[in-house]
Amino acid sequence: MDRCGAYLDTMRSTAPLVQCITNFVAMNVMANVLLAAGASPAMVHDAEESGEFAAIAQVLTINLGTPSPRWVEGMEAAARGAVAAGRPWVLDPVAVGATAFRRGLGARLLALKPTVIRGNASEILALAGAEARGKGADSADTVAAAEAAAQRLAEGSGAVVAVTGPVDFVTDGRRGIRCGNGHALMPKVTALGCSLTGIVGAFAAGQPAFEATAAGLAFFGLAGEEAARRAAGPGSFQVAFLDALHAMTPDDLDRGAKLEAA
Amino acid sequence: MDRCGAYLDTMRSTAPLVQCITNFVAMNVMANVLLAAGASPAMVHDAEESGEFAAIAQVLTINLGTPSPRWVEGMEAAARGAVAAGRPWVLDPVAVGATAFRRGLGARLLALKPTVIRGNASEILALAGAEARGKGADSADTVAAAEAAAQRLAEGSGAVVAVTGPVDFVTDGRRGIRCGNGHALMPKVTALGCSLTGIVGAFAAGQPAFEATAAGLAFFGLAGEEAARRAAGPGSFQVAFLDALHAMTPDDLDRGAKLEAA
Amino acid sequence: MDRCGAYLDTMRSTAPLVQCITNFVAMNVMANVLLAAGASPAMVHDAEESGEFAAIAQVLTINLGTPSPRWVEGMEAAARGAVAAGRPWVLDPVAVGATAFRRGLGARLLALKPTVIRGNASEILALAGAEARGKGADSADTVAAAEAAAQRLAEGSGAVVAVTGPVDFVTDGRRGIRCGNGHALMPKVTALGCSLTGIVGAFAAGQPAFEATAAGLAFFGLAGEEAARRAAGPGSFQVAFLDALHAMTPDDLDRGAKLEAA
Numbered sequence: 001m002d003r004c005g006a007y008l009d010t011m012r013s014t015a016p017l018v019q020c021i022t023n024f025v026a027m028n029v030m031a032n033v034l035l036a037a038g039a040s041p042a043m044v045h046d047a048e049e050s051g052e053f054a055a056i057a058q059v060l061t062i063n064l065g066t067p068s069p070r071w072v073e074g075m076e077a078a079a080r081g082a083v084a085a086g087r088p089w090v091l092d093p094v095a096v097g098a099t100a101f102r103r104g105l106g107a108r109l110l111a112l113k114p115t116v117i118r119g120n121a122s123e124i125l126a127l128a129g130a131e132a133r134g135k136g137a138d139s140a141d142t143v144a145a146a147e148a149a150a151q152r153l154a155e156g157s158g159a160v161v162a163v164t165g166p167v168d169f170v171t172d173g174r175r176g177i178r179c180g181n182g183h184a185l186m187p188k189v190t191a192l193g194c195s196l197t198g199i200v201g202a203f204a205a206g207q208p209a210f211e212a213t214a215a216g217l218a219f220f221g222l223a224g225e226e227a228a229r230r231a232a233g234p235g236s237f238q239v240a241f242l243d244a245l246h247a248m249t250p251d252d253l254d255r256g257a258k259l260e261a262a
Numbered sequence: 263m264d265r266c267g268a269y270l271d272t273m274r275s276t277a278p279l280v281q282c283i284t285n286f287v288a289m290n291v292m293a294n295v296l297l298a299a300g301a302s303p304a305m306v307h308d309a310e311e312s313g314e315f316a317a318i319a320q321v322l323t324i325n326l327g328t329p330s331p332r333w334v335e336g337m338e339a340a341a342r343g344a345v346a347a348g349r350p351w352v353l354d355p356v357a358v359g360a361t362a363f364r365r366g367l368g369a370r371l372l373a374l375k376p377t378v379i380r381g382n383a384s385e386i387l388a389l390a391g392a393e394a395r396g397k398g399a400d401s402a403d404t405v406a407a408a409e410a411a412a413q414r415l416a417e418g419s420g421a422v423v424a425v426t427g428p429v430d431f432v433t434d435g436r437r438g439i440r441c442g443n444g445h446a447l448m449p450k451v452t453a454l455g456c457s458l459t460g461i462v463g464a465f466a467a468g469q470p471a472f473e474a475t476a477a478g479l480a481f482f483g484l485a486g487e488e489a490a491r492r493a494a495g496p497g498s499f500q501v502a503f504l505d506a507l508h509a510m511t512p513d514d515l516d517r518g519a520k521l522e523a524a
Numbered sequence: 525m526d527r528c529g530a531y532l533d534t535m536r537s538t539a540p541l542v543q544c545i546t547n548f549v550a551m552n553v554m555a556n557v558l559l560a561a562g563a564s565p566a567m568v569h570d571a572e573e574s575g576e577f578a579a580i581a582q583v584l585t586i587n588l589g590t591p592s593p594r595w596v597e598g599m600e601a602a603a604r605g606a607v608a609a610g611r612p613w614v615l616d617p618v619a620v621g622a623t624a625f626r627r628g629l630g631a632r633l634l635a636l637k638p639t640v641i642r643g644n645a646s647e648i649l650a651l652a653g654a655e656a657r658g659k660g661a662d663s664a665d666t667v668a669a670a671e672a673a674a675q676r677l678a679e680g681s682g683a684v685v686a687v688t689g690p691v692d693f694v695t696d697g698r699r700g701i702r703c704g705n706g707h708a709l710m711p712k713v714t715a716l717g718c719s720l721t722g723i724v725g726a727f728a729a730g731q732p733a734f735e736a737t738a739a740g741l742a743f744f745g746l747a748g749e750e751a752a753r754r755a756a757g758p759g760s761f762q763v764a765f766l767d768a769l770h771a772m773t774p775d776d777l778d779r780g781a782k783l784e785a786a
Contacts, residue, residue: 023567024551025551026552028288028291028452029552031453035451036497041398041452042357042399046363048330049329049361049362049363049364053360066567066568066569067572068569068570070332095568098573099577099580136565137565189556189559190552190555190565191555232767233767233768233771234560235556235763235766239497239498239500239501239763242496243494243497246450246495247494289549290714293714294714294762297712297714303660304660305549305589306623307590310623311622311625318623332592501760501763503759504762505756508712509757
């Protein structure tokens with residue numbers, strides 16, 4: 001992964017149309033993050049059109065954040081549409097262990113063969129069927145404690161699995177990579193994890209999923225480091241973060257990425 | 263149109279209650295744009311109350327951004343309520359050409375006689391029944407390529423039609439006007455087009471639709487130019503944009519508006 | 525109330541999980557306000573899981589902002605779940621007097637015994653059954669004009685009632701307190717009232733409701749004063765406001781709170 005910037009370069013030059021089915025909290029931020037990064041977001045979720053649109057978009061992301069029965073129909077139609085059209089899709093299992101509804105939904109979406117799964121440690125543990133301690137959207141487990149579960153989940157599902165936290169861990173079941181980019185203010189801003197899923201999707205459009213995921217994590221975390229240098233708190237951080245995503249060059253990313261084989 | 267600032271002045275002094283049925287991405291930004299400009303936004307969408315509320319509000323705006331069957335019922339009830347109460351209403355046909363669901367919805371709303379239609383070139387082409395190339399919410403066609411379709415649409419529907427882009431075009435079927443205000447960072451921030459629809463609605467409340475639409479476009483674009491002077495990217499642009507909408511005086515608008523007959 | 529900072533200190537050290545059922549406009553801002561303040565927000569609204577989750581969270585807040593029949597089911601299930609689990613819950617009756625749907629919904633939620641009710645003057649008047657003049661989400665009545673109604677509502681419902689505006693009034697039916705913190709830019713930013721309801725909830729988790737509500741109002745208003753010193757308009761205000769919530773210490777709050785017995 002010494003050509004991390006090349007993945008950013010390819011993403012920007014193709015400006016992939018990223019279909020996002022995400023929660024109400026994240027919609028605006030996720031769209032702005034994707035625009036600032038150079039992709040083209042499209043929030044299309046309802047079952048009336050989500051499957052049809054999955055064949056138009058280059059990649060699909062599905063986030064469990066604020067689920068309801070009607071949205072579940074739209075998620076399943078979109079995932080089936082993406083698979084049928086040969087498009088990659090990314091699953092973000094927000095708070096998947098919190099309620100019976102979410103546990104069932106996580107299992108149903110896992111069965112629809114996501115290309116990449118990105119979650120925090122508690123979410124990946126819960127999705128892999130292990131004991132997790134997270135109650136809401138925040139993780140109560142460490143990334144290290146979820147690495148074995150991530151590997152098992154990758155092997156069982158065929159997906160690339162990314163566990164994100166202070167140091168991220170990505171695995172395709174065979175290989176592993178850790179990403180040390182990021183900043184402590186990031187969990188103080190809502191929906192940044194959800195937005196990261198969008199970035200992973202944009203990078204994975206037409207590029208190999210394992211490497212693209214790692215490059216996307218490094219890009220996102222490095223922009224966070226840059227933003228933190230100009231921020232006085234979580235409000236000014238958000239502003240500087242969008243500016244940093246927009247300004248970062250492939251060279252910046254090559255220089256700043258903290259990726260190493262696990 | 264040399265008294266553009268007068269439309270801003272009237273809008274601010276009446277502070278119209280603008281009922282917005284808009285997409286989940288735009289809700290917060292649109293409300294903040296309307297508040298900063300001096301109007302009073304109210305997001306009331308469900309069929310249980312949208313028609314009743316349309317008689318309370320001074321103007322209604324309907325945006326197709328994230329449609330679902332339940333929301334369509336609310337949109338139609340609101341549009342009927344507005345027409346029955348003699349209130350103007352503005353249609354924003356987001357990505358109307360993208361899916362069968364949206365094409366049908368666009369036709370149904372068009373039949374409910376909007377006072378103004380505001381969209382990008384691909385959306386206006388699609389709504390007018392012409393071939394359009396936009397796939398998501400972004401336009402893939404130029405404003406110039408959509409001018410004839412806009413005129414046809416205005417003649418056929420009786421609505422004022424605004425095609426927005428680098429240079430906007432407004433027509434009521436007989437007259438045309440172009441607006442050159444705006445900045446290249448604006449399409450890098452999500453939901454600004456949707457928010458512009460709200461501004462057009464606020465200006466059109468109790469003022470003649472053709473002139474009010476042109477004045478609203480100039481106000482919005484000029485605030486974008488002002489914001490760009492203080493911005494380092496799309497994050498700081500958003501912040502400066504709300505400040506600029508709030509600070510702009512009718513005199514500023516008279517001086518900065520770039521409107522000319524088409 | 526000379527130990528106002530102690531309530532902030534306790535809230536931060538327990539970092540309560542705050543279940544928020546709120547409107548689409550407010551979701552993102554409310555989550556960011558709670559994170560910046562030191563609480564842990566969770567937006568869980570659908571009837572499939574809202575009641576189950578109410579026993580996991582430490583406190584529940586319900587906001588009427590953008591209601592629909594499906595969301596009403598989720599609100600009622602959550603309120604029942606909170607009461608059954610012995611958790612406090614806070615009602616925010618947005619625009620409750622505007623339509624028949626909202627008036628009915630306000631009455632149904634009131635019957636489910638909220639611990640705290642927070643609204644503007646027009647909303648408290650309408651909920652108490654008095655004549656109110658607010659049309660949308662903004663108040664058209666003064667706080668002073670709603671004090672008697674607030675007291676009646678507190679006595680009748682058993683809830684602590686907070687009427688917010690330029691000077692806030694809090695009562696539990698027996699005692700009253702006024703809070704003079706805040707700034708004129710705050711009503712120019714959407715969803716700050718909704719976010720304040722979240723702060724009241726976070727403070728009321730495990731702390732006495734009357735004092736916790738007053739402390740939460742002072743904390744929120746004081747952050748607004750601090751933000752206004754660094755703001756050039758409603759855009760920069762929002763940024764500085766989140767920074768100020770994050771930076772404020774219990775000592776700052778003790779020094780800056782403007783609370784006095786009513």
